[in-house]
Amino acid sequence: MIDEENKLKRIINIGIELAGVKDIDVLLERVLSEAREFANADAGSIYIKDEDRLKFSYTQNDTLQSKLAKGKKLIYSTFTIPINNNSISGHVAHTGELLNLPDVYTLGDVYPFSFNRSFDELTGYRTKSMLTIPLKTNRGEIAGVLQLINCKDASGNVIHFRKDEEPMMVHFANLAAMAIERARMTRSMILRMAKMAELRDPKETGAHVNRVASYSLEIYEKWAIDKGTRQEEIAQGKDILRMAAMLHDVGKVGIPDAILKKPARLDPDEYEIMKNHTILGARMFSDIYSEFDESSSIVALNHHERWDGKGYPGHINPFTGSTVPGYETESGKPRGKKEEEIPVFGRIVAVADVYDALSSKRVYKEKWDESEVLETLTKERGKQFDAEMIDAFLSVLDIIKNISERYPDH
Numbered sequence: 001m002i003d004e005e006n007k008l009k010r011i012i013n014i015g016i017e018l019a020g021v022k023d024i025d026v027l028l029e030r031v032l033s034e035a036r037e038f039a040n041a042d043a044g045s046i047y048i049k050d051e052d053r054l055k056f057s058y059t060q061n062d063t064l065q066s067k068l069a070k071g072k073k074l075i076y077s078t079f080t081i082p083i084n085n086n087s088i089s090g091h092v093a094h095t096g097e098l099l100n101l102p103d104v105y106t107l108g109d110v111y112p113f114s115f116n117r118s119f120d121e122l123t124g125y126r127t128k129s130m131l132t133i134p135l136k137t138n139r140g141e142i143a144g145v146l147q148l149i150n151c152k153d154a155s156g157n158v159i160h161f162r163k164d165e166e167p168m169m170v171h172f173a174n175l176a177a178m179a180i181e182r183a184r185m186t187r188s189m190i191l192r193m194a195k196m197a198e199l200r201d202p203k204e205t206g207a208h209v210n211r212v213a214s215y216s217l218e219i220y221e222k223w224a225i226d227k228g229t230r231q232e233e234i235a236q237g238k239d240i241l242r243m244a245a246m247l248h249d250v251g252k253v254g255i256p257d258a259i260l261k262k263p264a265r266l267d268p269d270e271y272e273i274m275k276n277h278t279i280l281g282a283r284m285f286s287d288i289y290s291e292f293d294e295s296s297s298i299v300a301l302n303h304h305e306r307w308d309g310k311g312y313p314g315h316i317n318p319f320t321g322s323t324v325p326g327y328e329t330e331s332g333k334p335r336g337k338k339e340e341e342i343p344v345f346g347r348i349v350a351v352a353d354v355y356d357a358l359s360s361k362r363v364y365k366e367k368w369d370e371s372e373v374l375e376t377l378t379k380e381r382g383k384q385f386d387a388e389m390i391d392a393f394l395s396v397l398d399i400i401k402n403i404s405e406r407y408p409d410h
Contacts, residue, residue, distance in 0.1 A: 007038060007168065010038070011038075011168060011171060011172060014034060014172065014175060015175040015178075015179075018030065018031065018034075018175060018176060018179035019178075019179055019182065021179065021183065021235075021239055022183060022186050022239055022240075022243060022292065023183060023186070023187070023238070023239050023242040023243055024180065024183040024184055024186070024187045025058075025214070025217075025242060026217075026235070026238050026239045026242060027179055027180060027183045028046050028048075028057055028058040028180070029058060030235070031046065031146070031176045031179070031180070032044050032045070032046050032058055032059075032060050032146070033060065034172070035146055035148060035169070035172060035173075035176070036060060036148060038165075038168070038169065038172060039131060039148050039151055039161060039165065039169060040151055040152050040153075041131070041148035041149055041150060041151055041152070041161075042061065042062050042063055042149060042150040042151075042152055042158070043059070043060060043061035043062065043063065043064075043125075043127075043148075043149040043150055044059070044060055044061075044146070044147055044148045044149055045058065045059040045060075045089075045147045045149075046058045046059075046144060046145070046146055046147070047081075047089050047093070047144050047145040047147070048143065048144040048180070049083070049093060049142050049143055049144050049145075050080065052082065052083055053080040053081060053082055053083060054080060054081050054082075054083060054089055054090060054093055054144065054145060055078065055079075055080050056076075056078055056079050056080070056081070057078065057144075059074065059076050060074070061074060061125070061149075063125060063150075064123060064125060071222065071225065071395065072398075073396075073399055075398060075399065075402045076402075077402075077405070078406050083142075085112040085113055086112070086113055087113050087116070088101070088104070088113055088115065088130065088132055088147070089132060089145045089147055090113070091111070091112065091113050092132045092133070092134050092145050093134060093142050093144070093145050096134050096136065096140075096142060097134070098131070098132065098133050098134065098166060098169075098170060099130070099131070099132045100130075100131050100160070100161050100163065100166060101129065101130045101131075101132075102128075102129055102160040103128050103129065103160075104127055104128065104129075104130050105117075105127075105128070115127070126158075127149055127150065128149075128150055128158045129149070129150055129151050129158060129159065129160045129161055130147065130148070130149050130150075130161075131147070131148040131151070131161040131166075131169065132145060132146070132147045132148075133145070133146045133147075133148075133169055133170060133173040134146075134173065135173050135174075135176055135177035135180060136173070136174055136177050137174075137177050137178055137181050138174070138178055143177040143180050143181055143184075144177070144180065146173050146176065148161065148169075186243070190243055190246050190247065191206055191209075191246070193247055193250055194206065194209045194246055194247060194250065196250070196253050197249055197250050197252045197253055206407075207407040207408060207409050207410070208356060208360070208409070209245075209246045209247075209248075209249075210246070210407045211352075211356050211403060211404060211407045212245055212246070212248060212349065212352045212353050212356050213241075213242050213243075213245035213246040213352075214242075214403040214406075214407070215351075215352035215355060215356065215393075215400055215403060216241055216242070216245040216345075216348050216349050216352040217238050217241060217242050217245075218396045218399050218400060218403070219348050219351060219352060219389060219392045219393050219396065220234075220237060220238060220241055220344075220345075220348050220392075221234060221238060221396075222392040222393075222395050222396050223348070223388060223389060223392040224237065226388075226392065240291050240292055240295045241295065241299075241345055241348070243292055243295075243296070244292065244295040244296040244298070244299040244345060245299055245345075245348075245349050245352065247281070247296050247299070247300065248281070248299050248300055248303050248349050248353060249277060249281065249300075249353075250281050250284060250300060251276070251277035251278060251279065251280035251281025251282070251283070251284065251300055252277045252280075252281075253280070254276070254277065254280040255273065255274060255276065255277050255280075256273070259273055259274055260274075275304070275312045275313060276313075278300060278301050278302075278303070278304055278312065278313050278318075279301065279313050279316065279318045279321065281296075281297075281300030281301065282297040282298075282300045282301035282318035282319075283318050283319055284296075284297075284300070285297035285300070286318075286319050295345055297318070298343045298345055298346060299345050299346060299349050301313065301318055301346070302337065302342050302343055302345070302346025302347075302349075302350075303346050303349040303350050303353055304350065305336060305337045305338075305341075305342045305346055305347075305350065306336065306338070306350075306383070306384045306385075307338065307339055307342070307347070307382060307383060307384060307385055307386050307387075308338060308382075308383050308384065309335070309336040309337065309338030309339075310336055310384075311336050311337070311342075311384075312336060313334065314327070314333070314334035314335050314336040314337060315327030315334045315335055315336075315337060315341075316334040339386075342386075347385070347386040347389050348389055350384075350385060350389075351377070351385050351386075351389045351390060351393050352393075354377070354384075354385075355373060355377060355393070355400070356404075358372075358373045358376065359373050359404065360409065361409075374394075374397075377390060377393070378390065378394075
């Protein structure tokens with residue numbers, strides 16, 4: 001719980017901090033965490049406006065989280081609701097006005113909406129007080145809705161959200177809305193870059209890059225927590241990795257159509273040409289102006305390296321195309337990177353990318369059965385893949401499966 005003096009200090013700095021988060025998913029998690037801490041709310045959700053509907057995008061619940069095993073996360077399904085007066089969130093998005101409800105079970109006939117108790121009945125949770133705030137941009141447009149649930153006092157009792165804190169929460173929501181708008185623009189630009197690859201290679205769909213990026217985040221977070229990494233460092237790493245992982249195969253835009261769109265397996269010569277997509281992808285970020293450029297170059301270059309050193313493209317300078325001195329094989333080609341020579345982000349995306357490729361239908365193969373995929377990844381633990389990354393992947397498999405449902409191929 002933040003005391004009153006520190007709340008004022010925090011609200012002054014929060015706009016700058018939120019503006020520094022570039023990825024929309026990482027930002028939503030941060031916004032919800034900060035808002036709940038501000039209001040001492042046990043739970044909360046964020047809905048993002050998508051045309052004339054609200055998309056349920058993120059949720060947190062301390063009470064339900066405490067019942068899970070250590071390191072596990074809440075699994076939730078995404079859904080959309082119409083922006084109208086039939087639901088609490090829809091009403092707030094429709095009217096643009098905040099709602100502070102002491103007990104959603106006793107609304108009576110005062111409001112045009114009712115509270116849907118299905119989640120409470122399913123989980124045994126009791127939703128009581130609820131503060132629902134529109135996320136308005138500086139143009140007054142609704143970017144989404146922030147919903148905080150069950151304010152708690154110092155003793156842990158559920159109380160109503162304080163009226164005198166509403167202006168502060170509205171200000172916070174407005175700052176969050178502007179950050180969300182910027183992050184959505186960033187995501188849009190990244191998806192456009194990924195779309196270039198999709199236009200060339202039908203396998204590089206928006207669903208594929210979103211899945212690989214989301215898997216990578218979960219693997220990284222679990223691995224980093226197990227390593228004892230500071231939360232601030234984890235948050236920053238997730239922000240950068242998510243965007244970089246979405247562009248892991250962007251170098252395919254430089255591969256000839258005859259190879260890229262071949263409706264069968266590539267022959268050895270064609271495969272050698274295809275390997276160049278790693279170098280071309282890294283080269284696209286040769287002008288490094290930010291951590292995003294650097295990480296995107298690293299991921300593009302290294303996501304096909306193998307822990308045992310048998311991957312590609314190996315120790316090569318992607319910007320000159322020359323082998324790094326001292327790392328030549330007898331044939332003069334670059335030696336493959338091995339073990340911790342491969343950057344962490346490259347080792348993570350390698351697992352995420354192969355899992356998604358095996359789990360998806362391709363022109364030259366059917367979708368593999370889940371048991372076959374997991375058996376293959378486990379067999380390659382310490383061979384193709386870093387053992388620690390496979391362990392982290394298997395630890396968050398329930399979340400991985402949930403992500404695959406959120407981003408289905410159409």
